[in-house]
Amino acid sequence: MKNKIRVLIAKPGLDGHDRGAKVVAKALRDAGMEVIYTGLRQTPEQIVKTAIQEDVDLIGLSILSGAHMNICPKLLELMKENDIENIPVFVGGIVPPDDAEELKRMGIKEVFGPGTPLSTIVEKIRQLFSEVES
Amino acid sequence: MKDLLEKMQNGDIKSLAKLITYLENHPEDRFVENLPSKGAKVIGFTGSPGAGKSTLVNAVISQLRRENRTVGVIAIDPTSPFTGGSFLGDRIRMKTHFLDDGVFIRSMGSGTSLGGLNESVFDVIKLMDAFGFDYILIETVGAGQSEVDIVYVSDIVVLILSPGMGDDIQFLKSGIMEIGDIYVINKSDLDGADFYKMRLESMLSLSNVKKPIVKTIATSGVGVEELIFNIKKLLSKFHNNxxxxxxxxxxxxxxxxxxxxxxxxxxxxxxxxxxxxxxxxxxxxxxxxxxx
Structure with missing residues (x-):
């Protein structure tokens, strides 16, 4: 039995707007989760290594730069190479609806756009966690 | 479980990470007791929030890596007593080492412990020692005056201070000021660093044991070589006596x-x-x- 959800919140890409990532990280913290926050400008390689060392249950990416269609496939591929593709990945940020669909087809579990209530995010993450656990 | 242990002892990072999670969730399982120690040196870093612990640990890792030593880090941040959640943000200062296979960083919430550590830290150290890191660096939560548990898990405690943290009366108080084997004045490029050091020296001189004081600027690495020199010197002294x-x-x-x-x-x-x-x-x- 695991008693705590461990989530990695990372911000890949080159833009410097990390407020969203921080708001989500704080919401997850307040929901009783352990949030490993690695902040700005993370490469997919760094995210994968961190996820392995920290043995996280989920990975959350904040992307506002528009680079999601480059970063996400790269990350998913690296996760597969490292045999951690079972860890659910969710994305938050500015992602056009068509891209969001495409990302989900690739294997991203959820895309949270602007204005998503924090309670929705928390709920969804709990749900993703229990799916993996069972 | 057995499989994980075997893989871990053969150097598999993922198994090590999984076993740490297991230990955090099963404190009653005593399997770590049968693991052989490989003689890792355990160095504790403590000090107030914002004194520069993570940044200094980062600089220490860089120096140890230049010497070809492998490093395991346990970085602890507070767990909320209200929600049970935690924001683990020490790792963010250690980005330069994320891709280095000779460095393993694990963040941990402090759990219900009030001593500045997580209760499972004793076992996690044993595990990391069996894995074979040359050095294990432990960073406590931002410590105030009475979180002194780091003294029970480390071979050596580095207490990190920074200028402007109070006068000599603070140095005389019980608790955290007593546990440093080495005192670091970080951010020593700030105004008042020399005066701060002088006052610390004069207060430490009231006791019979002479303890090293090292001035550092963790962000640029200034003083870190001297710090490591002092750590090694003290380690060998402690081994001998x-x-x-x-x-x-x-x-x-x-x-x-x-x-x-x-x-x-x-x-x-x-x-x-x-x-x-x-x-x-x-x-x-x-x-x-x-x-x-």
Whole structure:
């Protein structure tokens, strides 16, 4: 039995707007989760290594730069190479609806756009966690 | 489980990470006791929030890596006593080492412990020692005055201060000021660093043991070589005069104490009727004897 959800919140890409990532990280913290926050400008390689060392249950990416269609496939591929593709990945940020669909087809579990209530995010993450656990 | 252990001992990072999670969730499982020690040096870093602990640990990793030493880091941040959640943000200062296979960083919430560490840290150290890191660096939560548990798990404690943290009266207070084997004045490019050092020197001189004070600027690495020089010097001194052995015994005693306290709490929770204090106590003792 695991008693705590461990989530990695990372911000890949080159833009410097990390407020969203921080708001989500704080919401997850307040929901009783352990949030490993690695902040700005993370490469997919760094995210994968961190996820392995920290043995996280989920990975959350904040992307506002528009680079999601480059970063996400790269990350998913690296996760597969490292045999951690079972860890659910969710994305938050500015992602056009068509891209969001495409990302989900690739294997991203959820895309949270602007204005998503924090309670929705928390709920969804709990749900993703229990799916993996069972 | 057995499989994980075997892989871990063959150098598999993922298995090490999984076993740490397992230990955090199963403190009662004592499998770590049978693991062989490979003689890792355990260095504790403590100090106030914002003193620069993570940044200094980062700089220390860089230096140790230049010397080809492998490093395991346990970085602890507070767990909320209200929600149980935590924001683990020490790792963010250590980005330069994320891709280095000779460095393993693990963040941990402090859990219910109030001493600045997480209770499972004793076991995680054993695990990381068996994995084979040359150095294990432990960073406590931002510590105030009384979080001194780091002293029970480390071979050497580095206490990190920075200028402007108060006058010499603060240096005379019990608790955290007593546990440093090495004192670091970080952010020593700030105004008042020399004066701060002078006051620290004069207060430390009131006791008979002479302790090193090192000025550092963690962000640029200034002073870190000197810090590591002092750590090594002290380690060999402690090896020769038996201090390390004494500290390991103290660690074992404290670990036993922490397990026993948990055990007592568990028995206490089973009691439904609270009449007389002496009855409650004997019920707890009975329960412990019965279930051991």
């Amino acid at each position: 038996g201090e390390i052995r004494k500290r390991k015994e103290r660690r074992l005693k404290k670990h036993a104490e922490s397990i026993l306290i948990k055990r007592i709490q568990k028995s206490l929770e089973k009691i439904s009727e609270f009449d007389k204090l002496s009855n409650v106590i004997s019920k707890v003792i009975n329960d412990i004897c019965k279930n051991n």
